[in-house]
Amino acid sequence: MLESKRKNEGDYAKFLEQVIDSLPVPIYVKDAETRFVFSNKHHDALIGRSEDELIGKSDADFYSADATKVFFALDMNVIKTGEVSIVEEINHSTDGIARPVASHKARMVLPDGSTYLVGTNFDITEIKKREEQYRALAETVPVGVIQFEENGSVSFANPLLLASFNFGTEEHTLSSFHEALGKPIGFPGDASRQECELTDHKGHSRRVLVISSGWLYLAKGGKRSAIVSVVDISENAELKRINDEVSRLNKDLASSVQQLKDAQEALVKKGRMEQMGQLTATIAHELRNPMGAIRTAAFVLGRKLQDKGMGVEQQVQRINNGIGRCDAIITQLLDFSRTKKVSAQPGDLDAWLVRIVEEEAKRLADCITVSCVLGLGGQMVPFDQTRLQRAIINLISNASEAMVGNGDKPLENSSAEPRIEVATLIEGEFAIISVTDNGPGMSAEVLAKTRDPLFTTKSFGTGLGVPAIEQIAVQHGGELQIKSSPGEGASFILRLPLVQQLAEEAA
């Protein structure tokens, strides 16, 4: 098709003119005297004149004398030297609109020697607008922005960089930036983001976040540039430090609050126990007086009736037994609620224990075999005789009740040969007293509740027996352990410290 066009010169010229008119670029040609000889449609539109109005005219016909002078000088330089000229110009069209244009001018010499100037005017309004936007952006963002060229020079630095970091003046270079950061020469290298210390030339140091675009081909000729942002995060670092400190303090506070709460609970519990101790002591005192009167009066009554053959001995005995039981309950209550320390004296625990056990064994049903396995070997142990005696008697009577109840024969679910073994031994820093029976034992649920005050499996009793025993152990600075499973009997183990370390005021 092109071949056929070429055959006809006239058609081809028209074809080319159409092509040039279709290009979205204003194109014009001036002769050696800077008169327009050609103008495509876009150039016509840019200047705001028709081609007919332009041809044969020069800039002087459209522009001010001053502007014409400048344009003429540029045009003539291109025509004379052949150097390409690229300048930004403001183009005023007849519609009064001023447009920034990139004016490109080159010399064209035809084979016949005639010289022309071929020019194009790119409308760079949008580019200029964007450029201004970027510049405004770079100058207003709250971060330092700097542009390095590959040769190490600084081609742009925003005011903030200069104001805040004392960096960005003409004498600064990439290497002085390296110096300020203490970073290796490779930087800005690839796109990166790192926190580091920036020390400016005034010796002012702070924590910064440095974000590098990495080397980019921003300029012509294969030259690279890099945009680097610098964000002051010293306040963030300070905030983080404060935040860490606050969370640490919060943790401390939380644990202090917990401690306070625990202490308060302990105080409340102690207070309650003290109150209960006082109440129990008062009740004990108040009840024991009339009990004393009953006991003494019953005794006198019995003696007076003794010789009269009225057969009231059994009734008097029942009164005495009743008083005895009341007193045992009061003692249990006192043991459980007592908050004062025990008065422990070192003694031969084995020798003392065997007397207590023998005495107590006499009260038990005949079918129960009681044995002692003593293993302290004469070791002196500090203990409170009165209270430990009650603990031992309690343990033995509990074991007995578990096996024979209130009667004198083994219960159905208990061993046919009921046995109680009281054993002692030394285990580390502790003297161990265990009271073991071969009764029915306890289920895990019962075992778990055994230490709870008021818990009882019996139809009688306060449910304070085991808690009172445990309290006595704790008051000695020791503890009570309980081992049992159904069908395997039960073992109550008192652990008493060999060295006196009595609980000051057992709660």
Add this chain to the structure above:
Amino acid sequence: MARQLNILVVDDDAENAASIADLFAADNHRVIIAYDGQQAVDAYAAHKFDVGFFDVMMPVKNGVESFLEIRHFNPEAQIYFMTGYSESELLDRARAGGAMGVFSKPTDPIQLLDIVEKQAA
């Protein structure tokens, strides 16, 4: 033949005091009752007693205070204590001050009579 004793029973609980007085009176001893510590001191100042049974916690003056006061002008006074609350610092002071013994309430009449009978023998 056991001799007749002069006995002072001190207890702010009138029923208890009376029942113990009955116990000793049944064996023909002379018994006087005081209802607080001060009355006990006054009684010891006015009479001679072979033995005294003192409650501890009482109004006006407690048993131990009055005991220590009595021992001051009568170092030979044979005094026992009866208490419903056996473990107290007061009793430690009483023991240190020369008390003859301490009985827990409700007191066992046989133990009390033992004391009196030995004293009367």
